[in-house]
Amino acid sequence: ELPKIRYKTIKRKILDPLTYEQIIKTLKHLDQKYAPVYWIMVYTGMDVSDAVNLKPKHFTKDGWIDKPRGKVEGQNICVPVHNQLRKILKVVPYPLDPDSILFPDIKPKAVTTAIIRAFKNTGLQGYGAKYLRRFVASLLLDEGYSHDWIGKALAHAEGSKITKRYTKVYRKTLGEAFAKIGSVG
Numbered sequence: 001e002l003p004k005i006r007y008k009t010i011k012r013k014i015l016d017p018l019t020y021e022q023i024i025k026t027l028k029h030l031d032q033k034y035a036p037v038y039w040i041m042v043y044t045g046m047d048v049s050d051a052v053n054l055k056p057k058h059f060t061k062d063g064w065i066d067k068p069r070g071k072v073e074g075q076n077i078c079v080p081v082h083n084q085l086r087k088i089l090k091v092v093p094y095p096l097d098p099d100s101i102l103f104p105d106i107k108p109k110a111v112t113t114a115i116i117r118a119f120k121n122t123g124l125q126g127y128g129a130k131y132l133r134r135f136v137a138s139l140l141l142d143e144g145y146s147h148d149w150i151g152k153a154l155a156h157a158e159g160s161k162i163t164k165r166y167t168k169v170y171r172k173t174l175g176e177a178f179a180k181i182g183s184v185g
Contacts, residue, residue, distance in 0.1 A: 045136030
């Protein structure tokens with residue numbers, strides 16, 4: 001009889017949330033064929049596969065992206081297409097068929113690898129595509145939005161514990177809050 005296996009949970013250190021400046025610096029090291037997908041992820045918080053598999057039918061007439069989330073059945077991604085993202089999307093060739101994907105020659109794994117490599121070449125070892133989702137989550141938290149609201153923006157299931165793990169307060173904001181405490185009295 002074989003001995004019982006005891007599994008040990010390996011906890012990864014969660015790195016500080018990305019800043020917009022780090023995202024811009026990383027873009028300089030990214031293969032430019034992946035740039036539109038990268039920006040979609042930055043501006044929407046979508047997973048790589050959801051961004052790569054966008055279709056014209058996912059864009060609503062009133063300026064939103066509305067699509068089922070590929071990773072979690074029953075969850076919908078519903079985010080606005082603001083001006084910066086609209087500029088990015090204008091350079092993406094749209095297929096005539098609304099059911100065709102926007103990036104037919106790009107695979108999610110290739111994007112993930114390219115993003116990890118770009119972060120590494122920027123000097124941001126340990127960062128990857130998931131940190132673009134965390135960027136959106138932390139930015140929303142920094143602006144005062146609740147975890148429930150952030151979970152909706154990321155298309156997480158209601159009450160998801162993952163949402164809290166995705167968010168982290170920016171050091172600058174924490175410093176500003178404590179400066180206010182120091183000025184009381």
